[in-house]
Amino acid sequence: MLKKTMLLVVAMALLAGCPASEKPAAKAARPMVVTTLFPLYDFARSMAGDRMEVVLLLPPGVEPHHFDPRPEDIARIQQAALFVHTGAFMEPWAERVLAGTDRGKVLVLAAADGVSLMNIEEKGQGSRGKGHEEHKEHDHGEHGVDPHVWLDFDNDRIMVERIAAALSQVDPAGAQVYRQRAAALVKRLDDLDRRYREGLASCSSRMVIHGGHNAFGYLGRRYNLTYRAAAGVSAEVEPAPRRLAELVKLVRSTKSKAVFSEELVSPRIAQVISRETGATVLKLHGAHNVAKDELTRGVTFFDLMDENLKNLRTGLVCAN
Numbered sequence: 270m271l272k273k274t275m276l277l278v279v280a281m282a283l284l285a286g287c288p289a290s291e292k293p294a295a296k297a298a299r300p301m302v303v304t305t306l307f308p309l310y311d312f313a314r315s316m317a318g319d320r321m322e323v324v325l326l327l328p329p330g331v332e333p334h335h336f337d338p339r340p341e342d343i344a345r346i347q348q349a350a351l352f353v354h355t356g357a358f359m360e361p362w363a364e365r366v367l368a369g370t371d372r373g374k375v376l377v378l379a380a381a382d383g384v385s386l387m388n389i390e391e392k393g394q395g396s397r398g399k400g401h402e403e404h405k406e407h408d409h410g411e412h413g414v415d416p417h418v419w420l421d422f423d424n425d426r427i428m429v430e431r432i433a434a435a436l437s438q439v440d441p442a443g444a445q446v447y448r449q450r451a452a453a454l455v456k457r458l459d460d461l462d463r464r465y466r467e468g469l470a471s472c473s474s475r476m477v478i479h480g481g482h483n484a485f486g487y488l489g490r491r492y493n494l495t496y497r498a499a500a501g502v503s504a505e506v507e508p509a510p511r512r513l514a515e516l517v518k519l520v521r522s523t524k525s526k527a528v529f530s531e532e533l534v535s536p537r538i539a540q541v542i543s544r545e546t547g548a549t550v551l552k553l554h555g556a557h558n559v560a561k562d563e564l565t566r567g568v569t570f571f572d573l574m575d576e577n578l579k580n581l582r583t584g585l586v587c588a589n
């Protein structure tokens with residue numbers, strides 16, 4: 270009996286030892302995907318499932334246009350099997366990080382290569398005020414392209430398919446799974462697009478006045494809305510007082526019921542316009558990044574876009 274117990278103890282000790290020694294190897298076997306922006310992260314994680322570890326590089330709540338990667342971010346990218354960013358026009362900081370990366374080890378995907386880009390209409394955006402020059406290095410306006418490509422759902426379809434192809438390249442055994450999951454995401458994007466088209470077809474106003482930076486140009490173009498923002502395409506640029514006065518005038522002349530505020534920053538600008546005009550403040554989430562509580566809640570790109578549609582329909586007084 271004693272002998273049996275001894276054997277059992279030895280066996281248990283061996284068993285206990287085994288997983289411990291195997292654990293690090295098993296973890297290392299799961300390739301890591303590092304993504305820069307929330308939509309890329311959300312699409313990649315929904316396709317990768319358990320097969321890969323998907324990481325969002327931006328810490329929660331951090332403004333993405335001027336992000337300065339920390340040494341640990343650079344280390345993470347170097348450990349990754351795949352690095353997904355939008356493109357040089359959105360994350361110039363990614364280019365700087367990648368300069369020191371071994372491209373033989375990390376597959377780098379510019380997900381927005383091949384999407385339909387929109388030129389920036391700086392005219393009337395009022396963002397070229399004092400203090401702008403110091404931000405010039407980070408201002409994507411210098412590329413002449415609006416970086417917010419994910420706010421056109423056709424572009425998302427292209428990015429989903431490109432990410433799926435890159436996942437398959439890193440993990441060929443999962444290729445079929447990635448293809449299926451990409452198809453499911455594309456279907457959800459089609460549904461979302463249809464809901465936007467139908468939901469915004471018949472509204473009392475088509476004027477979207479935004480007390481934030483110029484992020485929704487793609488969305489406005491796609492659904493035939495006139496979009497006016499307080500600041501330029503790059504966040505953290507304070508609008509000129511003249512621009513605020515113009516928006517107040519615009520709310521009055523178009524009898525707009527709402528003024529929209531942006532995510533992750535104070536809604537102060539929208540509130541100022543609201544106080545002057547009586548228009549209601551409603552949120553429009555640009556989805557560049559999410560707040561900590563949103564990340565904890567497991568919010569998805571689709572949740573954010575559904576909430577935006579709801580607020581647009583309220584603010585523009587849409588039928589049905």
Ligand SMILES: [Zn+2]
Nearest residue numbers: 484502504557
């Ligand atoms: Zn932006």
